Amino acid sequence: MTRITVSVDGVPYTDEVEPRTLLVHYLREVVGKVGTVVGCDTSNCGACTVHLDGRSVKSCNVLAVQADGHEVTTIEGLAVDGELHPMQAAFHENHALQCGYCTPGMIMQAVDLLTENPHPTEDEIRQGMEGNLCRCTGYHNIVKAVAAVAGSTSGEGSGAR
Amino acid sequence: MIPAAFDYVAPTSLEDALAALAQAGDDAKVMAGGQSLLPILRMRLGAPETVVDLGRIEALRGVRDGGDHLAIGAMTPYSDVVADPLVAEHAGLLARAVETVADPQIRHRGTIGGALVHADPAGDVGAPVLALDATLVVVGPGGERTVPAAEFFRNLFETAVGDGELLTEIRVPKHTGWGSAYEKFVRVSHQWSIVGVAAAVRVDGGSIAEAKVGLTNMGSTPMRATAVEQALVGKDDSGLADACAAAAEGTSPPSDLNGDADYRRHLATVLTRRAVRSAMQ
Numbered sequence: 101m102t103r104i105t106v107s108v109d110g111v112p113y114t115d116e117v118e119p120r121t122l123l124v125h126y127l128r129e130v131v132g133k134v135g136t137v138v139g140c141d142t143s144n145c146g147a148c149t150v151h152l153d154g155r156s157v158k159s160c161n162v163l164a165v166q167a168d169g170h171e172v173t174t175i176e177g178l179a180v181d182g183e184l185h186p187m188q189a190a191f192h193e194n195h196a197l198q199c200g201y202c203t204p205g206m207i208m209q210a211v212d213l214l215t216e217n218p219h220p221t222e223d224e225i226r227q228g229m230e231g232n233l234c235r236c237t238g239y240h241n242i243v244k245a246v247a248a249v250a251g252s253t254s255g256e257g258s259g260a261r
Numbered sequence: 262m263i264p265a266a267f268d269y270v271a272p273t274s275l276e277d278a279l280a281a282l283a284q285a286g287d288d289a290k291v292m293a294g295g296q297s298l299l300p301i302l303r304m305r306l307g308a309p310e311t312v313v314d315l316g317r318i319e320a321l322r323g324v325r326d327g328g329d330h331l332a333i334g335a336m337t338p339y340s341d342v343v344a345d346p347l348v349a350e351h352a353g354l355l356a357r358a359v360e361t362v363a364d365p366q367i368r369h370r371g372t373i374g375g376a377l378v379h380a381d382p383a384g385d386v387g388a389p390v391l392a393l394d395a396t397l398v399v400v401g402p403g404g405e406r407t408v409p410a411a412e413f414f415r416n417l418f419e420t421a422v423g424d425g426e427l428l429t430e431i432r433v434p435k436h437t438g439w440g441s442a443y444e445k446f447v448r449v450s451h452q453w454s455i456v457g458v459a460a461a462v463r464v465d466g467g468s469i470a471e472a473k474v475g476l477t478n479m480g481s482t483p484m485r486a487t488a489v490e491q492a493l494v495g496k497d498d499s500g501l502a503d504a505c506a507a508a509a510e511g512t513s514p515p516s517d518l519n520g521d522a523d524y525r526r527h528l529a530t531v532l533t534r535r536a537v538r539s540a541m542q
Contacts, residue, residue, distance in 0.1 A: 102269060119269030119312065120302075141262050143300055144451075146366060155340070155369040161299045162370065165269055166316055209366065216365075230450040231364025 104168035108133060109177025117164045123157075124148045126164035127174060135176040135204055139233075146232030149205035149212075150174045156212035158231070175204035178211070186249050187211050196245035198236035206232050210246045219250055264302035271314040275400060275429065278315060282425050283402060285311035291427065292316070293336060293375025296367045321374070321429060324348060330396075333431045335374025340365070342373050352433045354441035354461040354473075358389040361443060364451040374428045377413070380420050380482070382515075383453035385445060387414060387483030392459045392475030395433045401426035414482035439463050442539035444532040445477070448519065454478050455519045456528040458486075458508070460536035468497040472537065479512040479529055486510070489533055498541065501534055508533035 101116040108131050115130050127133040127150065136159060139147030143161040150159045151173040159172075178185035184192070187207050197203045206229065213220065213228035220228060225246045226239075234242065270285070272278040282289055290309035292298050294316075301307045315321060321336035324345045331347055342348055343360045362368055362376070362385050376386040377397070390397075391410045399406050399422055408421045415421060422428050441461040445454050457477030463470045472493035474486040488511070492504035509526035516522045 118266065120264040120266055122263065122299075122303075125263070141303070143296070143367070146364070149366055152369075156366045157370050158366045160303075161296055161367070163269075163295070163299070163314075165271070166295070166314065168271075212365065228365055231366045 102165050102168075104165055106164070106167045106169075107171040109172070109174055119163065119165050121164040122160055123150070123152075123162040123164050123167055123172070124159035126167075127159060127172065133174045133176050136174045137201060137204055139201065139205070144233065145202065145205070146209060147202050147205040149208040149232065151208060151212065154215070156209050173208075175208060178207070185211070187214075187245070190245040190248045191242070194241050194245040194248060196238065196241040198234075198238045202232060202234045202236075206234065206242055210242075210249070213246065214250055220246075222247065225250075262303040262305075264299070265305060265308040267302075267309055268311045269314065270311060271317045273317045273319075275318060275320065275427070278313060278318060278427060279400065279402060279425070281311075281313050282427070285313065287424070289313055291378070293378070294338060294371040295375075296363070296371035297375070297379050297381065315427070327432060330432045330434045333373060333433065335377075335428045335430060336372050337374070339363075339368035339371050339373060339376075343368070351435040351437050352393060353439065354389045354393055354436070354443065354459055355433060357441050358385045358443040358445075358457070358459050361385050361445045361454075361457075367451075373431060377431070378420055378422050378428050380414055380418050381453070382417055382481055382483070383455075383478040385443070385454055385457055385477055388457060388459040388475030388477040389443065389461075390431060390433070390475075391483045391485060392461060392473040393433050393436060394473070395431050397421070397428055398430035398432065399426050400429050405429075407432075411485075417481045436461055436463075439471075440540040440542065442536045444536040444539070446528055446532060456514070456525050456532060458529065458532040458536040460533065460540045462493070462537060462540045464541055468495055469493045469537075469541070474508070474533060474537070476508070476512065476529060476533075479509065479514045479525060481513070484512055486529075486533060489537075493537065498538065501537055505530060505534040505537060 105114045139145035148159040270281045288310040321334045445457040459475040476484045488507040508529040514525035
């Protein structure tokens with residue numbers, strides 16, 4: 101077992117973990133952040149996306165021990181005092197989810213995308229979200245939601261792909 | 262899916278990493294960003310006794326100006342390579358290829374050195390490194406040695422980095438003022454290349470003075486399209502198609518569900534023409 105200290109959504113946690121423990125399992129089963137989900141378990145789908153030191157990562161493809169001494173933000177850490185993050189609100193307003201399973205990862209990646217590129221074109225939004233899969237094929241409204249937060253007018257376009 | 266149990270070592274210096282590797286012996290695996298390794302461990306295609314994580318060695322990260330070359334730390338994440346102003350100015354081809362690797366999340370974690378040592382023939386980092394005539398710095402118990410990119414890739418998933426050794430730095434000669442493009446052919450987004458072509462050209466007076474072309478997934482290692490490089494010299498836009506016709510010469514592409522070898526040879530020719538044309542602009 102290895103002792104790690106990780107800040108999760110602003111709260112420090114110190115735990116003993118097996119080195120093989122994946123970050124997503126640590127977040128869900130030890131810290132209790134079940135808002136972050138396991139989707140494909142093969143690092144393809146992006147449902148488990150969280151921020152590690154402010155950058156998006158697939159938490160099924162990071163070991164918990166690699167996060168030792170670092171800061172993790174999950175979907176549960178976005179809202180402040182019960183008020184939705186603008187990206188969460190935009191997903192709600194634009195009906196950017198159907199079954200909702202991909203949503204935590206979509207929102208975390210969308211927030212990262214706008215951090216790196218505050219005013220993306222529609223194509224840049226689609227490229228920037230390429231690591232996140234929605235099997236309800238709800239991409240069109242997801243792109244609309246991201247564009248709405250970016251203040252872009254490019255939300256309408258070529259539809260799902 | 263959970264990996265088999267392993268011992269974990271996270272050294273903070275190169276010396277400690279080499280010592281950890283020596284101590285762990287044959288069944289140790291080095292982890293860079295872990296973006297290829299962790300899926301392998303999770304699917305239990307590999308089960309090393311010890312994982313040596315290089316992620317805490319700060320000295321292996323970053324891009325610095327080495328005079329006639331750029332010195333890129335092996336542990337520099339893809340996203341840092343793509344965003345680096347020195348890379349943009351002096352080794353644009355590398356940025357064009359690396360920005361096509363996987364997806365943004367993977368590019369935040371995966372490293373340029375990890376990709377090179379993993380040496381997946383469908384990976385996008387080898388071809389530009391080979392085409393730009395980079396030199397790889399390898400450190401082991403016996404000290405440091407340098408390996409030209411042309412001698413670095415040995416076979417599928419096999420490089421000049423031996424047991425107990427580590428790739429520490431990629432030295433890329435400056436190609437300031439060269440045009441560059443990477444053409445990657447995939448069926449769906451964020452996938453491995455079916456074929457990729459990395460092209461850098463130095464244009465003088467509207468025609469090509471010098472050209473460098475690297476191929477992804479046209480054999481068990483990245484390859485140079487040397488016949489094309491020679492044929493391109495002196496050509497302007499009108500002569501590109503003929504010069505690029507030999508792109509698949511000397512290659513031995515795989516046949517798989519994505520396409521057979523002949524299809525890949527055809528793709529290589531088309532993509533080389535596109536990449537060179539785009540690099541000229």
